[in-house]
Amino acid sequence: MKGYAMLGIGKTGWIEKEQPECGPLDAICKPLALAPCTSDVHTVWEGAIGDRHNLILGHEGVGQVVDVGALVKDFKPGDKVIIPAITPDWNSVEAQAGYSMHSGGMLGGWKFSNFKDGVFGEFFHVNDADGNMALLPDGMDLAAACMLSDMVPTGFHGAELADIQFGDKVVVIGIGPVGLMGVAGAALRGAAEIYAVGSRPNCVKAAKEYGATHIINYKEGGIVEQVLALTKGKGADRIIIAGGDVDTFDQAIRMLKAGGRIGNINYLGGGDFIKIPRAEWGVGMGHKTISGGLMPGGRLRMEKLASLIHNKKLDTSKLVTHKFNGFDKIEEALMLMKNKPADLIKPVVLI
Amino acid sequence: MKGYAMLGIGKTGWIEKEQPECGPLDAICKPLALAPCTSDVHTVWEGAIGDRHNLILGHEGVGQVVDVGALVKDFKPGDKVIIPAITPDWNSVEAQAGYSMHSGGMLGGWKFSNFKDGVFGEFFHVNDADGNMALLPDGMDLAAACMLSDMVPTGFHGAELADIQFGDKVVVIGIGPVGLMGVAGAALRGAAEIYAVGSRPNCVKAAKEYGATHIINYKEGGIVEQVLALTKGKGADRIIIAGGDVDTFDQAIRMLKAGGRIGNINYLGGGDFIKIPRAEWGVGMGHKTISGGLMPGGRLRMEKLASLIHNKKLDTSKLVTHKFNGFDKIEEALMLMKNKPADLIKPVVLI
Amino acid sequence: MKGYAMLGIGKTGWIEKEQPECGPLDAICKPLALAPCTSDVHTVWEGAIGDRHNLILGHEGVGQVVDVGALVKDFKPGDKVIIPAITPDWNSVEAQAGYSMHSGGMLGGWKFSNFKDGVFGEFFHVNDADGNMALLPDGMDLAAACMLSDMVPTGFHGAELADIQFGDKVVVIGIGPVGLMGVAGAALRGAAEIYAVGSRPNCVKAAKEYGATHIINYKEGGIVEQVLALTKGKGADRIIIAGGDVDTFDQAIRMLKAGGRIGNINYLGGGDFIKIPRAEWGVGMGHKTISGGLMPGGRLRMEKLASLIHNKKLDTSKLVTHKFNGFDKIEEALMLMKNKPADLIKPVVLI
């Protein structure tokens, strides 16, 4: 079969591979809609997770089941399914401890385009089909559904990690597609004021539509100073970090209230140390909690988030700025993601 | 001064009383807007909290400060303030344990029209002014703000007690003004499907506007059966009880999933025992958690909920179906609440 | 193979059955030590879960692996393992929601001697071996380890459900083996005062050894009155219910502080409704949370609780008052459990 792969650091291309085999708990699917992710860009052109050879890329998609293993109970060939980027081993001790995304070791639930071929193939393999796929609700738009693989669960996890409460003042740093879902997630947890940090016009527009009450543009002054001004010097209650780098934490701590929380969902690609300023962290005693975590994946998560779209509580279609038709357009979509033109939020390839 | 009071069980009327005294931590306010509550009806005509003589009624209102005690730091005469129905003693051990509404004993944070004169007087007394009043945000509509005293914090507490998560299926039993705020609260915590149980057309309309995705009308069959049908036999994830009586819990348990939660915010006026069906409660082991609690009051709660209105995340104006002008209209407004005409959700008296 | 079975309600006896088959994820074990449980008594002589025919009893035991399925990675024939009473389907949506004990439906994680043959056979079957068995730590006493299947995780879950905090005053109602582990669990969560409700001398002695600071004997007055007297009328912070019946909740609510929690781990065998007294439950608003749940099972739970014994933080040997030698002594041990002589806490059969 054909697949679009990382050939090595900095190189991608179409390759031929054997079709994946279906174990007794697994499913084999063919893609119906696919989306490239900034992570794919990190993986290939920054070598962020190390070198990979002929590894098929992609971890966001909607597919159709073509084969299931003998022990699979709830899915059958022909079913249209949402595929989460994270597909845990549910019986692992890590999953039993509540951290399925780290099954088998830190980040171990992230398998597609990391440990095994991703979804950018004519066929792809899903481990533990009953535990890791969700039926596509009838009538759901494929491109919108594609956002459920990673953008929605990751952005919303920021709101969960930050533990947003009714009436909170929340900063969302970074308003690419994941940050925009952080804004939407904050709004759907009851935040009163949402300060979205970003400057690209299309993202700013989307941020407002998703619930941002204030836009903070670094071109108009330090973001710490702007947040402190907006909060009368008290700082924000909660911060979702969906962009920036290891130095962003320094800013986040400075604009955060004692008793506040940071939820990081940004993949930190470089730098040795995350910087937490000692004095502003209350010399260790300020109750400014710092958490950061990979999205929870699996079937239930997909079902519940899909239900938000189905019931019109969330509209992911605003994320999809570019649509392509045809499996062979994956390359073009990925390059778009790499080059990030001004009008891009997220591209989807319909197959 | 003049006040509208409970004279005894079943009797109300205007009385003359001494103006309240202002202790060192306290404030004296005059009302700007007032709302009667179904609780006032329970108190007077059902004698639900026992007899009271010449106790001024009312615990929902917006006021203006006329006097403050010597130790009050953050308020001064002339300030317009939101008054919460619940005004705790913040240094009590109960408040220190996280249950300020039970300061000094169960329900002890509820003072207005219970232990002391309520807000239906020309002047009223607020204990611990710095801890229990919030400045009215500039430009906020008085009638809408009046809903912050009790309707919003009580309804939203239902969503808190039920611990609603992204994508949950939530039943809200009862869609009077508190139940409607339960619906709004569930939507603002990320529920995907909200089944509102009620039948009055104006409440049904408001429920849909506040986020209900399905209406369950008892006239169309058993509500348990309807919820089970909607959830394919699995039951709801969460239930907010904002109406009914002690038998409502029986229904709630039957329509709730194992691992689910009930958040009760209904004041249960009669009956000896709340009924929890043994078998459906998993013979004691079904992880169907039952919680119920008085709203959290105090300053911060008011500030945070007011911020939701101010930032247009919540529109309480839809609750206010009847407006009166003039302090002497309190009686008429209360009688409206007692008689509950079909078009009533909530009346407000502007002064 | 031979097994000791429920033949029908009220009848038990030895039967011959086919040896269980080993699926690809499963293990087949032979018992090394077994313990009968009061649940077995309920099941057989009270018909508490309905009729069963020729169902092998037993869900507490330590075993040795004799066969594993092709997909089992972490266990091999010859391994000595602890078997939890609850063996969930870890990829179910219920487990993904954090309630593995209800996988597939309420109480669905309880399979042994409920849906399938229990451990009182020459061989028994364990579903999802990697997810549901734990290696027996070197040198651990078999009888003591046997308490890890059900007594320890159930008793400790009472402390978890009641959410005990440093310095709490905790009532433990019922001090059979599960209640004693409730006492030990409360002590290991930092309770200051533990009021153990019971009267049998050997259990009272064990309760004190496990951390009870006060014994409450119903023969010396109402237990509600005794708890209120000990707490100067304020009530307890937390209550673990490990005995009694549906009326016990009435007492529990009456002796519980506003803001308190009840954790029920008692299998409620009879009665239609659990009784929650309306007024003492704060007319619905007292924040007296009522939770009750089946123990969490599975591998990690067994590993962590075994570690408490291994590190001498918990001594389960005090529970084991009677030891038998030989597989054929199961009947005698079960009858002992049924007849409950005064000196019994828990019997174990070593094989």
Next chain:
Amino acid sequence: MKGYAMLGIGKTGWIEKEQPECGPLDAICKPLALAPCTSDVHTVWEGAIGDRHNLILGHEGVGQVVDVGALVKDFKPGDKVIIPAITPDWNSVEAQAGYSMHSGGMLGGWKFSNFKDGVFGEFFHVNDADGNMALLPDGMDLAAACMLSDMVPTGFHGAELADIQFGDKVVVIGIGPVGLMGVAGAALRGAAEIYAVGSRPNCVKAAKEYGATHIINYKEGGIVEQVLALTKGKGADRIIIAGGDVDTFDQAIRMLKAGGRIGNINYLGGGDFIKIPRAEWGVGMGHKTISGGLMPGGRLRMEKLASLIHNKKLDTSKLVTHKFNGFDKIEEALMLMKNKPADLIKPVVLI
């Protein structure tokens, strides 16, 4: 009156001051037992919180009430009371948000020997007496009770911040008096393995008595490597940091499991940034939560922790290695704390 004061950075001495005045909510006490704290050493000789002139030192003590304000209800002259190091303003919005120790701003609940004169005076002032003092239980040893002001609540808060669960493997870094209470707190939350990092023989001995199962001595190899070896490469579940400096977090993250938690209770006296290693923190997504906070103070906290001592669940007497008699011995005790002889854990001055 006489008091032992910080005269300026690096200088201490006896001074004469006016006796403090008693506001309407306050109490004036005289000391019965006092203890110097390492914080006093930081404050004076390291200038850790900036310069102070003629500020009476000390924040750990047991006292006797000599005067109370007109609004104080629960205390009277002659009462013997435990004084917490942290005495919040309970009606502040920060306290209402659950962070009383930050009332009025980050660390604002820490008043003694920071914003106002400490307890090393012939008399000292307690703000909000009803909210911030606790009666000394009858018969409690004064020196043991003195440990309740700071050592116990701080150490135990480490266990709370780290959110220790049954059977956890917990590292406690630093086993001075606070770290020892971290060990005791971890044991009292149900940890199975407690790795105490330290090397001083008397502290090692005490750590074992308080529940440490393993001692990790940096002289015997890297502590990260030792913890990884003990946990078979998996890392610890939880870490309490009660010693070290800003670089200690680097080690802590490296020895912590994905999904783990760090609870810092160490006052970080120097360094610009706390170092969190990016890769080991899961490139931002490892769910290794970092929290750190000042101890909760106030009356209820004191009452509950005192109850642990009273009920023999905790023995603080092991901490007190040196006792002095007489108010004028404060200087000697403080110098002992400064010079830290090998046999010192904690000195107490009885008056």
